[in-house]
Structure formats: C-alpha cells, structure tokens
Amino acid sequence: MxxxxxxxxxxxxxxxxxxxxxxxxxxxxxxxxxxxxxxxxxxxxxxxxxxxxxxxxxxxxxxxxxxxxxxxxxxxxxxxxxDQGPQMNSNWWLGAILAVLVFAGLAFMLQGWSGFSKTAAVLPSGFDAVGLLGEQLTSPNAYVLPFEVASVLLLAALVGAVYVAFNKK
Amino acid sequence: MIPLSWYLILAAALFSIGLFGVLVRRNAVAILLGVELMLNAVNINLVSFWRYADVSAMTGQVFAIIVFAVAAAEVSVGLALVISVYRSRNTVIANDLNLMKW
Missing domain, CATH: 1.20.120.1200 (NADH-ubiquinone/plastoquinone oxidoreductase chain 6, subunit NuoJ)
Known part of the structure; x- marks a missing residue:
C-alpha cells in the first residue's frame, strides 16, 4: 500500500x-x-x-x-x-433501507463495468490544468454557453432569494 | 496509485448518506444539508472521471464548476424559502407544512 x-x-x-x-x-x-x-x-x-x-x-x-x-x-x-422532539421521521428505518439499497445497486452496477479498476495515467510534464480550464470555459468552440447560462442562473437566484426572503411587513 | 474504483465507491457512499438525510430528516434546513452531500458526491465522480480519462479534455472540471454554481443557486433560493415559510407558519418541520395537502 x-x-x-x-x-x-x-x-x-x-x-x-x-x-x-x-x-x-x-x-x-x-x-x-x-x-x-x-x-x-x-x-x-x-x-x-x-x-x-x-x-x-x-x-x-x-x-x-x-x-x-x-x-x-x-x-x-x-x-x-x-424542542426536544425527534429529529427524524418515525419511519426512518425505511429511509435507511432505501439508502443501503441504492448504495448496493450502485456498487453492483459499477462492478460490472470494465473501466472500474482503471489506474490514472501520469500527467504530462508542464500540464497547465487551470489555463486549459479557463480557455475551455470562455472558448466559443467549447463551454462558453453553459458558462453564461450558469451566470444568468446565479443572477436569477440572487434576485429570487432577495425577493422571497424580503420582509414585506 | 489509487484505482478509479475507490473514488467511485466513496462517491456512491456519500450519495447514499445524503439520500438518507433527505429522506429521514424532519427539519427543512437539514434536508437541504443532505442535498449538499449528494451534490458533492456527484462532483467527486465528475472530477475523478476527468483525471482517469483524457486529462486534456476538461469536461469533468467544467461540469464540476457548473455544479458549484447550481449548488449555490439552489441553496440560496432554498434557504430563502425556508426563512419565508418560517416567518409565515412559524415552523420549519417539513411534516407540518401541509397547507396544500388534501
């Protein structure tokens, strides 16, 4: 190890x-x-x-x-x-069973996948992940559209949060 | 070297713990805490797939950044809703918010 x-x-x-x-x-x-x-x-x-x-x-x-x-x-x-009441539902065991089932299902599905125990390739020397990420986020050939949509989403969330939580008296 | 499977199993376990939190907690703020755990599990998967596939394709990291933005938006609106509900109904217990339940 x-x-x-x-x-x-x-x-x-x-x-x-x-x-x-x-x-x-x-x-x-x-x-x-x-x-x-x-x-x-x-x-x-x-x-x-x-x-x-x-x-x-x-x-x-x-x-x-x-x-x-x-x-x-x-x-x-x-x-x-x-308050001293319980922090969990009365049928919390059902949630626990469901969570364990989801984990078991995910593990079973992953185990059947051929790339499961793959090991990582060595990074090429002088590899600039941050620069590449910035280029990809602002290049029209790559991900500039999702990037802009995410910024509009953040703006909408900002306005919405202020509107919803605002005390109108 | 660490095999990819370790990261995927860690992410699956974190996702299941978050799912458990979402399903069983009564407090609305605690439910949102569970959602945050699930989003983090997804992000671990995205970044580990970036590292273990072609590293010059940055798709995994780009989508991890997008998930950060979505998580920030989700939590700000969600907590604003919880605070608004608390003001009008004086409770944040999800079971008691049954105004629209028939």
Whole structure:
C-alpha cells in the first residue's frame, strides 16, 4: 500500500464519518459544522485527484459561502432547535433501507463495468490544468454557453432569494 | 496509485448518506444539508472521471464548476424559502407544512 492510498483511506473515512454525523446529529448547528468538515474532506479528495483549482473553489465557495449561509439559516429559524422532539421521521428505518439499497445497486452496477479498476495515467510534464480550464470555459468552440447560462442562473437566484426572503411587513 | 474504483465507491457512499438525510430528516434546513452531500458526491465522480480519462479534455472540471454554481443557486433560493415559510407558519418541520395537502 502506497502513501497516497493510506492518505486517501484516512481522508475518505473522515469524510464519510463527518457525513454520517451531518445526517444523524440532533443539533442543527453541529450538523452545519460537520458539513464544513465533510466539505473539507472532499476538497482534499480533489487535491489528491490533481484538481487544485477545484479544491480551492470548493473551500472558497462551499465552506466560505454555502456552509456559512446554512449556519445563518439555522440561527434565523432557531426556535425549533430547542424542542426536544425527534429529529427524524418515525419511519426512518425505511429511509435507511432505501439508502443501503441504492448504495448496493450502485456498487453492483459499477462492478460490472470494465473501466472500474482503471489506474490514472501520469500527467504530462508542464500540464497547465487551470489555463486549459479557463480557455475551455470562455472558448466559443467549447463551454462558453453553459458558462453564461450558469451566470444568468446565479443572477436569477440572487434576485429570487432577495425577493422571497424580503420582509414585506 | 489509487484505482478509479475507490473514488467511485466513496462517491456512491456519500450519495447514499445524503439520500438518507433527505429522506429521514424532519427539519427543512437539514434536508437541504443532505442535498449538499449528494451534490458533492456527484462532483467527486465528475472530477475523478476527468483525471482517469483524457486529462486534456476538461469536461469533468467544467461540469464540476457548473455544479458549484447550481449548488449555490439552489441553496440560496432554498434557504430563502425556508426563512419565508418560517416567518409565515412559524415552523420549519417539513411534516407540518401541509397547507396544500388534501
């Protein structure tokens, strides 16, 4: 077992453990903080995949913006957190069975796929992933249209969020 | 080297945990937390397929960026809806929001 594999296993266990805490812990502020540690583990996974830019964007956008937004929302809807009622449905076992079935189905399907245990090719020397990504995102022959649609979507979401949450008295 | 299967199994497990959260949590904010876990699982798949296929085709990373944008839009509108519902109904428990249920 190489050092890379040991690092991967540690990070994967940390990520999955934090994700389990997100869905099972009763206190919502703790759940949001466990989400932060899950997202950080995923950022390390991106770094292991040589996708440095995606890892940085994960930390900046997910941890810096989305997780903080969750903590704000938890605190704005705080009154419900103090009640001692159950945080899960009465038929939570049905959800657990369904989740296990989905995982088993995905694992079974992946196992039958020929490229399942493929190993990565060595990156070519001087490979500039960030530059290539920027070119692809702004080139008319590549992904400029999805890029622009995503920016319009963000603008619409911004206006919509302000309109929906605005206190009209 | 790490085989592709490890990343795919990790992403499948993360997706299933997120699905469990979406199905069983009662609080609407906690349901959105589960959705975030599922989106992250998808992103791990996209980036690992980029790395293990032709690295000069950046499709996987480009779509990971698009998923980031969609996740930000989804969570901002979703949390605005939750806050708006909390203002008018004074609850964020998904079971109690049955105004349109016949």
């Amino acid at each position: 190489t050092a890379e594999q040991i690092i991967f296993l540690i990070v994967a266990l940390f990520t999955l453990g934090s994700a389990l805490m997100v869905v099972t812990t009763g206190n919502l502020v703790h759940a949001a903080l466990w989400l932060v540690s899950t997202l950080f583990g995923v950022a390390v996974i991106y770094a292991l995949l040589n996708a440095g830019f995606i890892a940085v964007v994960q930390v900046v956008v997910y941890i810096g913006a989305i997780a903080i937004l969750f903590i704000f929302a938890v605190m704005l809807t705080r009154k419900d957190l103090r």
